[in-house]
Amino acid sequence: MLATVSSASLLGVDGHPVSVEVHVASGLPGFTVVGSPDSVCREARDRVRAAILSCGLTWPMQRVTVNLAPSALRKGGAALDLAMAMGVLVASEQLEASAIDDMAFIGELGLDGTLRRVVGALPLVDAVREPTVVVPPASMFEAGLVGRHRVRSARTLLELVRALAGQEPWPDIAVVRPSPEAVDVLDLADVHGHPMARRALEVAAAGGHHLLMIGPPGSGKTMLAQRLPGLLPDLDDPAAIDATRIHSAAGASLPSGGLVRRPPFRAPHNGASAVAMIGGGASFLQPGEISLAHGGVLFLDEMGEFAVDVIDSLRTPLEEGVVRIARAHGRVTFPASFLLVAAMNPCPCGEGLRPGSCRCSDASLVRYSRRLSGPLLDRFDLRIEVMAPDPGQILRGEPGESTAAVAERVLAVRERTSARGFDTNAQLSARALEEVAPLSVEASAFLERALRAGQLSARGLRRVRGVALTLHDLDGVDPPISVKSVSLAMHLRVEPRFLSRRLAG
Amino acid sequence: MSLPGDARDGDDRCAQLPPEAWVAALASLDGMGPARLGALLGGSDGPAAAWRAVVANRWSWQPGPLVDALGGNGAAIADGWSRAARMLDPAEWWRRHVDAGVGVAVRGSPAYPEVFVDDPDPPAIVFSVGDPDALVGPRVGIVGTRDCTRYGYDVARELGAELSAAGVSVVSGLAVGIDGAAHTGALDVEGAPPIAVVGSGLDVVYPRRHRSLWERVAERGVVLSEHPLGSPPLAWHFPARNRLIAALSDIVVVVESQPRGGSMHTVDEAQRRDIDLMAVPGPVTSPVSAGTNQLLVDGASVARDATDVLVQLGMGPGIRRAAVERRRSPSAAAQAVLDAFDWQPALIDQLALRSGAAIEDLSLALDRLERDGWIDRRGGWFERRTKPERDRPPST
Numbered sequence: 001m002l003a004t005v006s007s008a009s010l011l012g013v014d015g016h017p018v019s020v021e022v023h024v025a026s027g028l029p030g031f032t033v034v035g036s037p038d039s040v041c042r043e044a045r046d047r048v049r050a051a052i053l054s055c056g057l058t059w060p061m062q063r064v065t066v067n068l069a070p071s072a073l074r075k076g077g078a079a080l081d082l083a084m085a086m087g088v089l090v091a092s093e094q095l096e097a098s099a100i101d102d103m104a105f106i107g108e109l110g111l112d113g114t115l116r117r118v119v120g121a122l123p124l125v126d127a128v129r130e131p132t133v134v135v136p137p138a139s140m141f142e143a144g145l146v147g148r149h150r151v152r153s154a155r156t157l158l159e160l161v162r163a164l165a166g167q168e169p170w171p172d173i174a175v176v177r178p179s180p181e182a183v184d185v186l187d188l189a190d191v192h193g194h195p196m197a198r199r200a201l202e203v204a205a206a207g208g209h210h211l212l213m214i215g216p217p218g219s220g221k222t223m224l225a226q227r228l229p230g231l232l233p234d235l236d237d238p239a240a241i242d243a244t245r246i247h248s249a250a251g252a253s254l255p256s257g258g259l260v261r262r263p264p265f266r267a268p269h270n271g272a273s274a275v276a277m278i279g280g281g282a283s284f285l286q287p288g289e290i291s292l293a294h295g296g297v298l299f300l301d302e303m304g305e306f307a308v309d310v311i312d313s314l315r316t317p318l319e320e321g322v323v324r325i326a327r328a329h330g331r332v333t334f335p336a337s338f339l340l341v342a343a344m345n346p347c348p349c350g351e352g353l354r355p356g357s358c359r360c361s362d363a364s365l366v367r368y369s370r371r372l373s374g375p376l377l378d379r380f381d382l383r384i385e386v387m388a389p390d391p392g393q394i395l396r397g398e399p400g401e402s403t404a405a406v407a408e409r410v411l412a413v414r415e416r417t418s419a420r421g422f423d424t425n426a427q428l429s430a431r432a433l434e435e436v437a438p439l440s441v442e443a444s445a446f447l448e449r450a451l452r453a454g455q456l457s458a459r460g461l462r463r464v465r466g467v468a469l470t471l472h473d474l475d476g477v478d479p480p481i482s483v484k485s486v487s488l489a490m491h492l493r494v495e496p497r498f499l500s501r502r503l504a505g
Numbered sequence: 506m507s508l509p510g511d512a513r514d515g516d517d518r519c520a521q522l523p524p525e526a527w528v529a530a531l532a533s534l535d536g537m538g539p540a541r542l543g544a545l546l547g548g549s550d551g552p553a554a555a556w557r558a559v560v561a562n563r564w565s566w567q568p569g570p571l572v573d574a575l576g577g578n579g580a581a582i583a584d585g586w587s588r589a590a591r592m593l594d595p596a597e598w599w600r601r602h603v604d605a606g607v608g609v610a611v612r613g614s615p616a617y618p619e620v621f622v623d624d625p626d627p628p629a630i631v632f633s634v635g636d637p638d639a640l641v642g643p644r645v646g647i648v649g650t651r652d653c654t655r656y657g658y659d660v661a662r663e664l665g666a667e668l669s670a671a672g673v674s675v676v677s678g679l680a681v682g683i684d685g686a687a688h689t690g691a692l693d694v695e696g697a698p699p700i701a702v703v704g705s706g707l708d709v710v711y712p713r714r715h716r717s718l719w720e721r722v723a724e725r726g727v728v729l730s731e732h733p734l735g736s737p738p739l740a741w742h743f744p745a746r747n748r749l750i751a752a753l754s755d756i757v758v759v760v761e762s763q764p765r766g767g768s769m770h771t772v773d774e775a776q777r778r779d780i781d782l783m784a785v786p787g788p789v790t791s792p793v794s795a796g797t798n799q800l801l802v803d804g805a806s807v808a809r810d811a812t813d814v815l816v817q818l819g820m821g822p823g824i825r826r827a828a829v830e831r832r833r834s835p836s837a838a839a840q841a842v843l844d845a846f847d848w849q850p851a852l853i854d855q856l857a858l859r860s861g862a863a864i865e866d867l868s869l870a871l872d873r874l875e876r877d878g879w880i881d882r883r884g885g886w887f888e889r890r891t892k893p894e895r896d897r898p899p900s901t
Contacts (some may be wrong), residue, residue, distance in 0.1 A: 091752065161825040195864055196885075216882075343536045355886055357851045358792035362681070385885030387852055411854065446872075471865075484865045491853060491868040494885040 003090035003097060005084035006104040008067075008127040008163045010120040012240075012285045012325070012332030013249040017481075019069045020080060022087030024371060033084075035068030036329075037283070038076040047078070048085045050111040055158035060092040071384040074329040076284030079118040082107035082134070084159060086110040098469030099164040102126040103152075106143075107136040107174075110412075124250035125149060134160065142248055143257045150164040170193070178256045185215030188227050189402040193389030195226050200382045200492055202406050205231035206413035207470030209422030210318070210379055214441040214496060215386030216350045221343035224386070225267075225299045232263040232402040233297065233411045239295045242335045244441045245407045246294055265295030266338075270305035278313050278336075280325050285332045290317050293338040303342040304371050311376060313338070318379050342380070345369045346407075354387070380427055380462040382492050425470045437469040440480040447486060456490065508739065514823045523535055525609040526599035527552035528630045531559065531650055533598065534731045539745055542629040544570035550725030562587035563619060568727070570759065597638050598733075608633040624752045625777065628731045633725035634707050638885045639674060639698035643818055646676040646754030646775070648747075648768045650793050651762045655881045656890035657761035657793060660785055663891070664758065665690025669697050674726065676753045676791045677698045678746060679715055683760045683768075689881055698726030704742035706730065711738040729753075751775040756817055758808045762796035769796060781817060783808035788849055806807025809813045833877045838862075842870040843879055846889040853885065 003022045008015040031045045049426075052059055066084055069074050083105040089095040102281060108116040118124065118136035118355050125133055125143040132150045134141045143151045153173050154160035162168040191198060197213065197220075204211040205228060213221045235243060243260035245255075254260065268277060268289045275281055277290035290298055300306060317323040321337035348364050351357045360368075417425055420436055439447065447464070450456040454465065468481045469488035523695070531543055531552065548571050549555035552827055558564070561581055566572060567581040602609055609632045610616035618640050621627045643765070645668055647661055665675045665687035671706060675691040677684040679701045691699040703723045708728050710716045722728055730736075732744060747767055751757055762768035774862035775782055782805040785795025810815050815821065835843055845851075851873070859866050871887060874880045881888050 106901070121720070153707070194854060196852070196854050201863060351792075355883055356652055356657065356791055356889065358652045359763065362651070385852060385855065389854070390858070451878075484869050487872050489863050489867040491864075493887075496884070 001091045001093060003087045005083040005087045005090070005100060006128065006130050007080050007106055008124040009080060010077060010124055010284050011073065011330050012247045012279075012292070012330070013120075013123055013287055013334060014124040015100075015120065016073055016076065017081065017127050017129060018073070018083075020083040020087050020144040021067040022059050022084065022091045023065045023067075024062050024088065024170060026093040029061050029063065031064045031066075032429070033066045033068070035066075035071040035314055036074045037068060037080075038074060040077055041068075041075045043082060044078060044081045044084055044109075047109045047111060048082055048088065050083060051081075051109040051157050052280070054111060055113040055161070056096055056411060057089065057158070057161065060088070064088060064091075067180065069312070074284070075232065076363075077119060078108035078116075079106050079120075082115060082136075082157075085109060092232050095161060098110065099166075102130050103132045103134060105134045105212065106131040107134070109157065115154060115156065115160070115300060116387055118144075119251040120249040120371065122150065122254075123147065123245050126245075127447065131235055137173045137353065138176060140173065141258070145244070147253075175403040178253055186227050187403045188230070189399045190408055191220070191224065191227065191400055192398075194220065194224065194386065194400075196335060197386050197477045198400055199488075200384045200407055201228055201231060202410065202474065203467060203492065204228060204341070204382055205406075206425075206474055207381075208339060208391055208411040208418055208426040209381035209465060210426070211342070211382040211384070211468065212377070212496070213341070213384055213386050214346050215343070216345060216388070219386045219388045221301075221386055225297070225301075225341045225343060227403065228299075228339070229263045229265040229297050231407050231410050232339075233407070233414055234261050235259075235263060235295045239337075239403070240355050245293045246291050246335065250287050250292055252292060259482060260295075264293055265297045265299065266290075266293040267299040267301060267456065270300070270302045272306070272310060274307070274310045274313050276400060277310050278317065278323050278325070278491040279332075279334050280327065284328060286333045288323075290314065290323060290336040291334040294335045294477060296338060300340070300342040303344045304368060308371060308373070312373055315379070316372075317375060340380075346385075363433060377496055378459060380466050380493075383494050384492060385494060388478045409474055411469065412476070416473050425466050425473070428462075428466055428469070432467075433462065433465045433469065434501065437465060437479045437481050439486070440482055441466070442483040442487045443468075443481050446483045460493065464493060467492060507588070517849055520597060521555070522599055524552045525611050525614060525630070527556045528611045529602060529609055529632075529733050530590070530593055530595040530598050531556060532630050533593065533736070533757070534559070534589050536582060536585070538574075539626065539628055541571070541574040541730060543627070543834045544574040545712045546612075546629055547571075554793065555589065559586050560590045560860040561873035565784060584797060600814065601734060602632070602886060605708065606634070607734065608637055610637075610824070613651050619748075619754055626752075627746055630731060632707055632730045633727050634785065635723040635725075636698060637727060639700055639727040640753070642672060642674050642697055643820065644674045644676050644700060644754050645814055646750050646771065646816070647683065647687035648750060648757065648759055648771045649681035649797075650676060650763060650766065650768060651680050651684075652793065653682040653686070654793060655883070655890060656848060657683055657785075659684035659759045659891050662693070664760070664785075664808070664811055664814065665699075666693045666696075668814060672697050672817055672822070673699050673815070673818065674698055676750055676751055678713075678743075679703055679719055679728075680767075681712055681715065685715055688718055692718075692721050692725060700726050700753060702746050702753065703728060703731070703738075704746040705732050705738035706732050706734045706736035707736060708734045709737060720759065737828065737894070743767060748769040748774040751778060751780060754780055756783055758779045758785065758814060759797050759800060760785045760806075761787060761791075761793040762800075763793055764796045764799055766796070768872075781806065783814060785809070789846075792851060822901065832879060834887060835877065835879060836870075838866065839870045839874050839879075842867060843874060843889065845885070846880070848889055849885075850886045850888050853887070855891055856887070 009018045086105050090097050103404050115136035121139035121142035125146045135151045137153045140153050163170045183190045191228050240259040266289050277288050317336040324333045347360045349360045383439040468485040471485040507712040545555050661683045675687050675695040677687045679897050699722045705711045747770045749770050757775040784797040784800040784805040785808050845856045
């Protein structure tokens, strides 16, 4: 006999509907799964059989064939276990086919018949067209976020079969909400001194400008970077849904409110591989760190220590806001629009920032500077040098402005930007800048001098103008852009010096 | 069969070669430093005989200067030399130096610089480009760190210019930092010919961004090396180079130096030769003045300007040129920012705290001060300048 059960499979951050067809007929007893399963999916044979037997149900002593349609889609993971089990039970006539009408089943099975949490419940349920969906208890919260379905659950396969057969009522299972995350305690008021770095953080948050901090160990680069997400406004609905799907598909925990509303902060270690960073992987193409940082901040501490190819793979996503991953068995596009914040030592000895302090040889400086590609350094609108503040400043200095006060200004800038029809000032093209942010006569002369003196490149000009516009927006002053803002914008974008900082004759 | 390096074949070309050719060929062998070359020549009956001995690779290995200089691995080194020497045609090698116009002098030849004759560690061979007569006048070595501050750069350049104008040749090593600043200063004025000693072959310009400086020194003065054409700038060449800088100098002035490093090696070599040491004082908090300040504590003379050096040389005070301030006077606001400097590198953060100015105002004031030559910028750092550029150096 034949049974067809609805379910879904994950590719990238999107669920795709899958029909699980189970055929039970006479023949040599056996169990085959066809229709492009990956190895985890193929292992379902053993889990499904053991789960059915553990629940005291009968395994048909016949030939069982499972087809996963559409067969062109590669199926990964264990989320189809439950649908296969239901198919076997219907096809072997242990359950009425009518009992599972208009229902979809998503879940992993344990050998004892328990229903286990699946990765990516949110996009999987989103792909389901049936009005009712059955998921494991631990995935009920994520399944409920989609909002279109009646979400059912049971603790074990046996409980589920009894409820479907009408022998027992559906079990009453409380939705487990994630525990509320710790309140964000990283306040900008804790930062003493660092006036330039504070201003750079504010500008980065307000205009979406990528930020590079160069400084010796212990100068406070990480502390500063961790305070950036607090300055960013909440994600709007489309971004929040994207971010939530990504987090669900990557198996990351969701906030108790359901949607990822606060901008995420991702700080991968410098040993991260290219796949971990941009996404991919053997079976169902998982999102990487840059997608998990979608809408928030990607912080690369010790950027010089990352593998060169990993760093270079960031360039296209930085330009396009998405990352396209193509593999033999599928192509996916992940959202990856993030604010890049990087920190690095000025040279291998770490002390090379201050003129006359570095003990590195020329050769080691050349080697170090090769680790960073010029095109990537060029993508940072803001490049500042950070030194540990004076001890007196730390102990006796006035605390700076709080995160709340700065975030208010940032929000106002973002609103001005969207009123102009753009997402962030950093995205403005040269032509848009000409229109939105005309230069004052004085500022224009100032920039011309800088261009002539070689202090500024044509590409750098666009970035400096964008930052100058953000500075204006923060002060609430309309363009034309003043010479003061242009000057500060250039001071916020220092040339990374490395080898060239030594004075030649 | 006769190999090119085998001089016993009675080749006429080889028989007519001057002693310089044989020493130049010997100096081209891997790992042939001044000590080994000296010992080799000292233990042989003339340079041609030394070359034949190297090619034949027949040694008595009796204890002596050569065995000491070769160390424990002597047999392997001699094997390598022998192999390399068989591949080298000394006549061809010599031709190459003659064609390139490189001056070559060995001990005992008339062109050998007199200053090296009584040196405790004399070079066995000296290659030169430029005018060898540049070595005749009074000479002052100006050395210091490669990673100098703007203060050190300005002082070195000013010393180079003033000493050169007073008729004193500046001796230095053409490295980046202080070395380059001293020679740039010497070339800023019409004066005594500059002298450079380098650690590579005279056709291997190192560091490469000093090519133009190197060429101008060779044009106005002389560039010396112990290494034949084509020799790379190996790390071990530089301590030997530093000893020649010390040997050539009547006085060595250290402008900025960490407590250890190449400049301190020059200082040690100068002390071995009883050459007067002078040091430029610097801020006690500056890492690159730690070495020079320590030299002052240890009894070096203070070099505040060229006059101090000239007095030490016994040349009497030079004519002090009245300083004419040609820079545009800063505005009151800019002057307040300038006052926040303490002659040490500073970040905008520090200047903001000291002056109390908002960073918008500060950034514009700094740009104006930089434009008018009052300060200098490197990355995010600012340094106050004593004088404006004579002509803008290719610094950043």
